[in-house]
Amino acid sequence: MLIGAIGDDFTGSGDLANMIAKTGTETRLYAGRLPARAGGEAAAVIALKTRTLPVADAVAQSLEALRWLREQGAERILFKYCSTFDSTPQGNIGPVAEALADELGAESVLFVPSFPDTGRTVYQGHLFVGDRLLSESALAHHPLTPMSDPDLRRWLGRQTRQPVGHLALAALRGPDAAAALARAGRFVIADAIDDQDIDRLGWLARDARLVTGGSAIGAGLARALGAKAGAARRWQGAAGPAVLLSGSCSEATLGQIAAYDGPSRVLRVDEALAADAEFIAGLADWALAQPAPALIAASQGADAVRAAQAAHGRARVAEVIETTFARLAATLRDRGVTRFVVAGGETSGAVATGLGIQAFDIGPEIAPGVPALAAGPLRLALKSGNFGGPDFFACALAVLEGK
Numbered sequence: 001m002l003i004g005a006i007g008d009d010f011t012g013s014g015d016l017a018n019m020i021a022k023t024g025t026e027t028r029l030y031a032g033r034l035p036a037r038a039g040g041e042a043a044a045v046i047a048l049k050t051r052t053l054p055v056a057d058a059v060a061q062s063l064e065a066l067r068w069l070r071e072q073g074a075e076r077i078l079f080k081y082c083s084t085f086d087s088t089p090q091g092n093i094g095p096v097a098e099a100l101a102d103e104l105g106a107e108s109v110l111f112v113p114s115f116p117d118t119g120r121t122v123y124q125g126h127l128f129v130g131d132r133l134l135s136e137s138a139l140a141h142h143p144l145t146p147m148s149d150p151d152l153r154r155w156l157g158r159q160t161r162q163p164v165g166h167l168a169l170a171a172l173r174g175p176d177a178a179a180a181l182a183r184a185g186r187f188v189i190a191d192a193i194d195d196q197d198i199d200r201l202g203w204l205a206r207d208a209r210l211v212t213g214g215s216a217i218g219a220g221l222a223r224a225l226g227a228k229a230g231a232a233r234r235w236q237g238a239a240g241p242a243v244l245l246s247g248s249c250s251e252a253t254l255g256q257i258a259a260y261d262g263p264s265r266v267l268r269v270d271e272a273l274a275a276d277a278e279f280i281a282g283l284a285d286w287a288l289a290q291p292a293p294a295l296i297a298a299s300q301g302a303d304a305v306r307a308a309q310a311a312h313g314r315a316r317v318a319e320v321i322e323t324t325f326a327r328l329a330a331t332l333r334d335r336g337v338t339r340f341v342v343a344g345g346e347t348s349g350a351v352a353t354g355l356g357i358q359a360f361d362i363g364p365e366i367a368p369g370v371p372a373l374a375a376g377p378l379r380l381a382l383k384s385g386n387f388g389g390p391d392f393f394a395c396a397l398a399v400l401e402g403k
């Protein structure tokens, strides 16, 4: 196994699996209980849901995933987090990276969140979303990991005891980037603003025991290891009932919900707080009675999210909404739904857990960062909050059906 990867959320792990698969590397995505043996693939990505867990739990689960990957013979470990560095001042990027680095005896660890295809770049140690600093983008209002500081050296520095260095763009593009990296310290935030920078970093990291970052560096690493784009992906769509579930409150998702012209229904926070089996069955009845794929969305704008969190607590609101979607997905699957389009990383994690899925095959790309996925008879699109164009939902339904 050339690359063994640990993702801190579901959709991000799918994004990584997609990016590696696009290089022609045979890739599989794992979730939930891991099998005794991997399937012989060159790259395995384990989708955890550790981004917003308490630090100790995130570290413990990441180490468990690391041990499994090493048992499968993984030669390099990649820790995947969000291209917008979603985390809190306490973690979990720093503590997880530190635990993985210690276990692997890694001397120098690169941090490469840049994902140029989706407009996330790092320059002078600061993260940009398109032409805005991270802290001036919609990510500043994220319900669980509000990103208020674009200086990743400072942000990561708050999460770890390791000194945090910087590999500046000029040094990366200069004649001796390897020496600059060696001088930069143990934890190094790397600038990167285009795919050539990503490839330079992939080359620098090709022999590293541990690399961390977004999905682009996964592709850069695979290319540095000799992967050639073009290997066909096995994919067959599925007909049958479809539903769309959204717990994502990101700007892109709110636009996609507004643009979806099928039947839709809001899942209110007070309904989720009180959701019992009867309520879930009623939601499923409603969805299945619609003439076109139905969308059920808890998604709200930043003010409504803040109000709900102030009333009930951030963690409690997230937990009840995610649990409701997990139970609803299982009920819908039991009643014949074969295609699920889900918006939001945490929400997707909850849905995949509710469905009890353990391994996914990677299908075609629906939008940058979002592959179609297959698990037995099910076809899924698990979308990170900020990914996809306005017509993402209609596109995803078509791809999952094999059109």
Ligand SMILES: Nc1ncnc2c1ncn2[C@@H]1O[C@H](COP(=O)(O)OP(=O)(O)OP(=O)(O)O)[C@@H](O)[C@H]1O
Pocket (backbone or CB within 6 Å): 009, 011, 142, 143, 144, 247, 248, 249, 250, 253, 269, 298, 299, 300, 304, 305, 306, 308, 309, 317, 318, 319, 321, 322, 343, 344, 345, 346, 347, 348, 383, 384, 385, 386
């Ligand atoms: N109306 C609401 N009020 C408060 N919280 C909500 C509401 N609707 C959804 N949430 C919570 O907001 C969180 C959104 O996180 P999620 O990761 O699913 O979406 P995202 O942040 O847009 O996606 P990503 O992490 O991929 O960028 C979830 O935990 C969800 O339960």
Ligand SMILES: O=C(O)[C@@H](O)C(=O)CO
Pocket (backbone or CB within 6 Å): 009, 011, 012, 013, 015, 016, 081, 082, 083, 084, 086, 115, 214, 215, 345, 369, 384, 385
């Ligand atoms: O890196 C990204 O932007 C995504 O894969 C993700 O993790 C969003 O939550």
